[in-house]
Amino acid sequence: MTAPASNFQSVFPALAYAGLTSARTAQPPLSVAEIQQGIREIGELPLNRARTLPAQAYTSEEFFDWENKHLLRGGWQCVAHVSQIPQPGDFLNLDLLGEPLIVVRGKDDLVRVLSRVCPHRAMDIMPEGFGYDGHGPAEAKPDAAGCGHTRIFLCPYHAWTFELDGQLKACPEMHRADCFVRDDFQLKPFRSETWEGFIFVNLDGQAPLFAAGLPEMAADLAAFRPAEMKLVIAREWDCSFNWKVLVENFMESYHHLGIHHKTLQPMMPARDTWTEQERRHYVRAHLPYKDSVRDEYRAFAERGDFAEDLPPVPGLGDAQKSEWGLFLIHPTFLLATAPDRIIWYRLQPLGPNRLKLLTTTLVPAEVVARENFPHLREKAARLLTEFHLEDMEVCTAVQRGLYASGWQQGRLSHLEMPVWLFHRYLAARIRGVWPTDDQRAAPGQRT
Ligand code: FES
Ligand SMILES: [Fe+2]
Incomplete structure (x- = not known):
């Protein structure tokens, strides 16, 4: 060696x-x-x-x-392996091709890839150092590998909160905003597929289905x-x-x-x-x-x-x-x-x-x-x-x-x-x- x-x-x-x-x-x-x-x-x-x-x-x-x-x-880009997020609420952060992303396992056990860009004013909801000094739920602080666990996502800027599937849960002081439809604002989901334990994302949403092209390789593995x-x-x-x-x-x-x-x-x-x-x-x-x-x-x-x-x-x-x-x-x-x-x-x-x-x-x-x-x-x-x-x-x-x-x-x-x-x-x-x-x-x- x-x-x-x-x-x-x-x-x-x-x-x-x-x-x-x-x-x-x-x-x-x-x-x-x-x-x-x-x-x-x-x-x-x-x-x-x-x-x-x-x-x-x-x-x-x-x-x-x-x-x-x-x-x-x-x-299709591979972003994670399922063993990195085994439990509902487990998540992993990474930046891919200019997109700040969360790979998260939802309460329904489904794996999703969501944008970390807040639909309010574009804040990255978990910038590096997130979780410091009481900002955000401590349990959501990602470790050095970008992995963490949470019940909910909180944008640290104006405290909007999001469910694990990206839906907006709460947004304080928005009751005077006319025609504000909560469902219009969520953490944007990207198209993803899990294949043989590896989680892939297609950022433009246009690629042909992933696993369909790989039966021989799946058999090999x-x-x-x-x-x-x-x-x-x-x-x-x-x-x-x-x-x-x-x-x-x-x-x-x-x-x-x-x-x-x-x-x-x-x-x-x-x-x-x-x-x-x-x-x-x-x-x-x-x-x-x-x-x-x-x-x-x-x-x-x-x-x-x-x-x-x-x-x-x-x-x-x-x-x-x-x-x-x-x-x-x-x-x-x-x-x-x-x-x-x-x-x-x-x-x-x-x-x-x-x-x-x-x-x-x-x-x-x-x-x-x-x-x-x-x-x-x-x-x-x-x-x-x-x-x-x-x-x-x-x-x-x-x-x-x-x-x-x-x-x-x-x-x-x-x-x-x-x-x-x-x-x-x-x-x-x-x-x-x-x-x-x-x-x-x-x-x-x-x-
Ligand atoms: S930018 Fe996220 S709550 Fe304002
Ligand atoms: Fe080599």
């Missing part, structure tokens, strides 16, 4: 600073139409001729605005029973790189050879990784264990001594017990399955070169009940930070490269098929369709 967790504080601020200072690009400016044309041309190339996207796709404010409207607000898992680790990162840099990094395992040569490469050699056929809504890659690691893991699982390491998820098939799986649901849902855990990344793009990221780990509920769970959790948190720090370094440095005059359009290895599929998705959305709608699905690298 490389970078110990204690390095985080010293390494990371320097990286972030270096990224933020390079926001002026040496690349010639391209219009949104020119960037789109570049992506469309790349989307036509076969895998053995695949190239990287124009640098401006990662640096242009105008192109980010297009993505924001058509891919991000126009698509079924053995992990992700809806019954518990999110036990969450760590937030301020990233000075484009959201697509992270998606590409997460999904390809070619870089095990380089940046992860001490952490992931010895377990899952890059050369053995492979990607499934093209799908309309998602990308799926496999990272098989090296033979010796697979045998060791099998022996560990049979010994049944889980004092030092997480027990395997019960009920997994042979393949799932001896590999990691990577999933991307377009455009930003990133999930990795391991034999003993699920790793989920929540992305909150803030601009062409800024991203807020939450890295998380989920385990089966029965594992949380184990006496040694605090120890196992600490080890799992360390592992997540270790290899993510390696990824933070490369992603931050890549973004700097995308601004530089020395940048040139690169070529991809066949091991970067997930990146090529992601680019084909971008090209399809620019054409106004989804991958496989108007072109034959690309075949997988194994059957």
Whole structure:
């Protein structure tokens, strides 16, 4: 293993600073139409001729605005896992694409995603620091991860109150306002869907139904029973790189050879990784264990001594017990399955070169009940930070490269098929369709 967790504080601020200072690009400016044309041309190339996207796709404010409207607000973004809000009244706050949001479980046990913008005079009803000095019900104060519990939402500005479903409950001194209809004022609900325990939101309300496009992926994940898992680790990162840099990094395992040569490469050699056929809504890659690691893991699982390491998820098939799986649901849902855990990344793009990221780990509920769970959790948190720090370094440095005059359009290895599929998705959305709608699905690298 490389970078110990204690390095985080010293390494990371320097990286972030270096990224933020390079926001002026040496690349010639391209219009949104020119960037789109570049992506469309790349989307036509076969895998053995695949190239990287124009640098401006990662640096242009105008192109980010297009993505924001058509891919991000126009698509489904994952905001939470159900285990973060298990009880009625549990809620979680986050800001997504300029929208202050509450994800809340109502008295009716339904999960809703509501705006935090007060319909009176636009106050964020739970700004950071909410709950201080007697403002607002103390029990509603969100913790560091944005989670809290309440019976009611109170706007701290003029004390209007709202039910957990967003309906206005009370508004003092409004009785002289003519034609004031209380039902016209509520915390705006956004369209949301819960799929396999993950809560998704569609901010523009126009995206096609979410779960309908994913039956195969749900079947692939079924053995992990992700809806019954518990999110036990969450760590937030301020990233000075484009959201697509992270998606590409997460999904390809070619870089095990380089940046992860001490952490992931010895377990899952890059050369053995492979990607499934093209799908309309998602990308799926496999990272098989090296033979010796697979045998060791099998022996560990049979010994049944889980004092030092997480027990395997019960009920997994042979393949799932001896590999990691990577999933991307377009455009930003990133999930990795391991034999003993699920790793989920929540992305909150803030601009062409800024991203807020939450890295998380989920385990089966029965594992949380184990006496040694605090120890196992600490080890799992360390592992997540270790290899993510390696990824933070490369992603931050890549973004700097995308601004530089020395940048040139690169070529991809066949091991970067997930990146090529992601680019084909971008090209399809620019054409106004989804991958496989108007072109034959690309075949997988194994059957
Ligand atoms: S802005 Fe919320 S009560 Fe006035
Ligand atoms: Fe990585």
